Amino acid sequence: MMRTRPLKVALLGCGVVGSEVARIMTTHADDLAARIGAPVELAGVAVRRPDKVRAGIPAELITTDATALVKRGDIDVVVEVIGGVEPARTLITTAFAHGASVVSANKALLAQDGASLYAAAQEHGQDLYYEAAVAGAIPLIRPLRESLAGDKINRVMGIVNGTTNFILDKMDTSGAGYSEALDEATALGYAEADPTADVEGFDAAAKAAILAGIAFHTRVRLDDVYREGMTEVTAADFASAKQMGCTIKLLAICERAADGESVTARVHPAMIPLSHPLASVREAYNAVFVEADAAGQLMFYGPGAGGSPTASAVLGDIVAVCRNRLNEATGPGESAYTQLPVSSMGEVVTRYHISLDVADKPGVLAQVATVFAEHGVSIDTVRQKGKDGEASLVVVTHRAPDAALSGTVEALRKLDTVRGVASIMRVEGE
Known part of the structure; x- marks a missing residue:
């Protein structure tokens, strides 16, 4: 009735x-x-x-x-x-x-x-x-709060801002620079007149805080989320990503520590392998990849704005x-029973892609490798290209704490043979 x-x-x-x-x-x-x-x-x-x-x-x-x-x-x-x-x-x-x-x-x-x-x-x-x-429109909050309430979620990683995904997708597929891609996004109505909240990661950081709180049953506030925008991503970064079989996305990443005693939440550009489901998310679409103990890997995909x-x-x-x-009832309220601490970005462990402008002369690679070793960051691969006394050096590391990588970069900048650190990008999804 x-x-x-x-x-x-x-x-x-x-x-x-x-x-x-x-x-x-x-x-x-x-x-x-x-x-x-x-x-x-x-x-x-x-x-x-x-x-x-x-x-x-x-x-x-x-x-x-x-x-x-x-x-x-x-x-x-x-x-x-x-x-x-x-x-x-x-x-x-x-x-x-x-x-x-x-x-x-x-x-x-x-x-x-x-x-x-x-x-x-x-x-x-x-x-x-x-x-x-x-x-x-993507059903995400309710599945996390209700459908997966009996499971243990370990990681939530996703593209949660359509504006930035549109810009990065255009840079990837057409070779456009950041400014050109932003202009197209603005003309099509994907970007606001002032796109700061989107391109500097503020919008995605707010969403990361919400997702982390629900996924890990702990309180995560906006101030707890590490945030890095994508305005410095260049065509050269995409060229390097393609050489690695990757693309670049602005990702919101929420993780439970391996020991289960803390969580992290962060937003930043990252290289991800083309084989990862998030790599194929195009235009202004959103997608969120969830990893749970019992359910395994799940992906939620669809239009994220409008x-x-x-x-x-x-x-x-x-x-x-x-x-x-x-029914004179209420739905799920706050679940923050774990009260897990939120770790700093320095404790996050991942891989890195570092591009250096260096002098093209003997011994430079050895100097650079020594700095990485002194800070406990293991090198996976190195690519070097030189011309007219200048060279570019691309280093891809094994997994290392973010604090160790930051110390490495600071030391590299002090070397006389390093003219500049052109790009630093994390490598995720492997």
């Missing part, structure tokens, strides 16, 4: 994602009601610019008073798609206090202050769902939360 009284949804924000959520709620109203077991009604939409025309949304639902909307008391679900830390945090906690569950796409807030949001939701007996905060894909994830959460309310 379907309940006739509708569940009421308040929408905070009506931009690209919010307007698409409102459209789907309207056009798919009958299907949503059948799936939930009760009608779902859009009860109010909080916006900053009330005079803007919003097709399909009745004018009487529009308000600029978001606080009054979430305090109404008859709202069942608040959907927050305004982004940023404030006023989103205050509005979400106010919604909990006034009896509403929350669906959010706010990766920045969740990465910075997810623990307090979980606590507020638990205090008031409400749900906090946020599938759309990471990887757009109005419709993100709205799809939001609607999925709305359905789940509404079902919970009908």
Whole structure:
């Protein structure tokens, strides 16, 4: 039997994602009601610019008073798609206090202050769902929180920003430089006018914090995530990657230490073998590779941004939360029982690709090799190319701690025969 009284949804924000959520709620109203077991009604939409025309949304639902909307008391679900830390945090906690569950796409807030949001939701007996905060339409948060809840996840590695993947893919396939590829991404609408959050890794770092917290049942904040952007990646780096049978991706990597006593979370460009599933992720798509004890290797792939894909994830959460309310239940809350420490980047162990500009004369290679040995970094392969008294030296190492590699590079820069360190890139996925 379907309940006739509708569940009421308040929408905070009506931009690209919010307007698409409102459209789907309207056009798919009958299907949503059948799936939930009760009608779902859009009860109010909080916006900053009330005079803007919003097709399909009745004018009487529009308000600029978001606080009054979430305090109404008859709202069942608040959907927050305004982004940023404030006023989103205050509005979400106010919604909990006034009896509403929350669906959010706010990766920045969740990465910075997810623990307090979980606590507020638990205090008031409400749900906090946020599938759309990471990887757009790709079902990822729910599989990690629910489907893999009985397994031990050891590693989560993925492409979680479509803008950077588009740029790097164009550099790889067309030979374009970074600036040229960025211009194309901007022209096609993949990059914002100010692309800093994407290309400097801030967006991916927030998502890495969320993924690490869920995967390892511990609290990981944005400040815990090592972040390195991809603006320094060059065509020469791609040429070197191809010689190694690799490509370059901006990766979010969350790992459990081998002894299980700590975790790490990091975002940076990396070379990965062409044989790795992530290497074939093209254009603005996202993909996340998960390694677990029992399930083995899993990959989640699909569109990671945009109005419709993100709205799809939001609607999925709305359905789940509404079902919970009908059953007078709540979904999974925070799971941080392990309380594992987050190790520094210096403790991360991986391989490295280092490109050096050196003097083309006898003994240089021996000097360079000595520096690597003195810092405990073992060399796997070396390639050297010289011309007119100058040479390039490419060194690929075996696995070593990041701190040891940093010490090596610092010492190399002090050698008279080393004119410059052209590139340092980690090698992952082997």
